[in-house]
Amino acid sequence: MVENTEVDRILQVVSNPIRRRILMRLVESSAYPLQLAKDLRVSQQSISKHLKILEKNEVVKSHIEKSKSGGPKRKYYTLSKTISMYIDITPKSFFMKNLSDKITTSDELYKTFINELKEIEKINTNEEKVKKLSMLSEVINKELNDLSYKHRDLTSIKNEINKYTEEIINEVYEADSLEHRIMWYMVDDCSVTVDELSEMLDLREKDIKDIWNILMNKFFR
Secondary structure, three states, X not given: OOOHHHHHHHHHHHXXXXXXXXXXXXXXXXEOHHHHXXXXXXXXXXXXXXXXXXXXXXXXXXXXXXXXXXXXXXEEEEEOOOOOEEEEEEOOEEEEEEOOOOXXXXXXXXXXXXXXXXXXXXXXOHHHHHHHHHHHHHHHHHHHHHHHHHHHHHHHHHHHHHHHHHHHHHHHOOOOOHHHXXXXXXXXXXXXXXXXXXXXXXXXXXXXXXXXXXXXXXHOO
């Protein structure tokens, strides 16, 4: 399960369109508040307010840097970490998953692209490097796009499964019964535990355990 406080924090951060525009701008390069205000055509006061929220939630970080034009030192902001999550809502499913702590450098796909990046670093001219980087980005964008569509399609299939699941459970238990609710989650995820059900249904474990055991013995063994 996704920790609700973490989800709430992430959603709160990206809920504001100005904060989303700031994040998109900082992807390009680090920037100071006045620069962001000019680029985004938003008041510096508003930019500073949103940067404070982003930094408080550890989405951006700041550092002091000398001005390249010879002016006074400025506080520059940059994105600070990777956040990856998805939310699926269909007529028969609601699912959130936070992948931010699942990122690993040991994945074979990750290694493959990093090795390609290292090869690009060996190229002598910047022109050729830019060309190769653009080609590599195109490949990755296609991979991400394909995965997005596959995820969408699987989510639609899961919705159909859940619709049929509800029909079957309705034949066995009353819709407002605790047995119905518990069985729904057990079919949805056959590895769900009593303590996880207790958290999801906001009920004591002892109120769930007997029903869980009966359902487990009848349908899942």
